[in-house]
Amino acid sequence: MAASLLLPSQRISQMRMHSEDLTKDVMCFSLCLKRQKCNIKLYMIPASTIFHHGVLRPFAPIGSSGADGINQGNHVSLGVLAPNKFQRSRTLLHSSSNPSGDVNDFERQLQELFDAVKTMIKMGNKKDAIDLLQANYEAVKEQIDGGAKGMEQAAILDIIVLGHMLVGDLKLVRSLLDMMDKIVDGLKDDEALLDSVLLHMGSVYSTLGKFEKSMLMYRRALEILEMTYGKDSAFLITPLLGMAKALGSIGRVTKAVEIYHQAIAILELSRGAESDDLVVPLLGLGNLLIKERKATDAEIPFTRILNIYKRSYGENDGRVGIAMCSLAHVKCAKGDADEAIQLYRNALRIIKDSKYMALDDNVMEKMRIDLAELLHVVGRGKEGRELLEECLLITEKYKGEDHPSSVTHLINLATSYSRSKNFVEAERLLRTSLRIMMKTVGPDDQSITFPMLHLAVTLYHLKQDEEAEQLALKALQIREAAFGKESLPVGEALDCLVSIQTRVGKDDSELLDLLKRVLIIQEKEFGYESEEVMITLKKIVFYLDKMGRKDEKFPLQKRLSLLRNKHKESIQY
Structure with missing residues (x-):
């Protein structure tokens, strides 16, 4: 192969390395990356296994066996679970017109590189991961400067980009994508690995908010996969969903909806109308419709998701509970408050009874808070407070009474009591939250101004104007220093101060x-x-x-x- 990768192992002899590379004590690796989690607005099943699309590997064929994708230890708020059935069980190279051994060796090197970066990050050696990526970048940059601009160079850059995304270091990503753009533009569509590289570029561009560029990458990958597998293949799902997301993000909603329906139709044809593989495109469609305030239309895909999970896993499975929460959100957006409340309650019961999530899981906590807020809106404040108190008790049980994460629940409870005119109890809760915050971040941190202003307003209602004014002035001073005198947080503090000082007689x-x-x-x-x-x-x-x-x-x-x-x-x- 024309390209080589730097790896820290005894297999250095397998690759061509320059003498300066040896002094860095690094070697060449290759890699396989799981696709990044979908960025979803509503609660759904964890996304830890959605489309485990290898960095240089396409999907599994129809009918191939795959894990059901449940990862109990990695629940993600607003993620979705989809069975891992869209990978190809063999690498692209098995069906490539160029199945030579050196190509397979190169792909293995890529796999090893990414695995090495992942391992370093997992072990906390982020600097070593960056050094390894940088060494490989310098090597491939030298090749590119020397005139080598083929698939191998694009694939190595792809791994380096994905590695930097994992590390969270985006400084080089944009320039690396520019380099990749110039290379892939000159490549023919029948190049092995090109479709996978294009899919990764589309995903990274989308993450960076470059949706037009993302569209171009996904569209070309789609055309390649259509030529190889036909227009009804499930291999098309990833680029279709990527295109739909990009289109929705730039306001081309009608076209995005059309593409979601295309993906759904392909999966219905290949997997059946009740397959849980349909959850991902249904969820994308539903979230887009919610975003566009089309709650009535959104109810259809979310109801279908719930029914799919019931049929696949049974009425009392935790995944059914998560799907219920998404549907509850839609019902709430439609104004069907009573139905939404019942769905939320059933969902929380199912998730708790099935032990699908820990009681202190962030997703479950947010479900309780959402339900509590809805109960307050419809005038059932007492029921809402019971849920907020449950949140506080769970946090104190698992994290300790003075843990900073309890502050949110203390403030929520105080707000609830203020709505019911119980300002004395609200004051007690707010003083507790302020004490915890001051102990955690110090007396001049901007984050303490939130409970501070809440307490000032509560004291105002209790006719304790002098202390209320002092707290409002202190909050104003901190926010001016933190955000600037013409910032929105300062405006909020000023508005509060005016109300207090009006009664004081300023x-x-x-x-x-x-x-x-x-x-x-x-x-x-x-x-x-x-x-x-x-x-x-x-x-x-x-x-x-x-x-x-x-x-x-x-x-x-x-x-x-x-x-x-x-x-x-x-x-x-």
């Missing part, structure tokens, strides 16, 4: 100056015609009228009147 001109600061911030952050701006304008007009400053008041009053009419029409519509 000078009207000082309050007006504070409100003008709030207005400037809100105009910048929310727009000149936002509801937030309208509310602040109302306060400013009040003070201008009170102070007799009619010349300033009239233009603002006219603007306020126009905004009121606009928002009134919006509400009626």
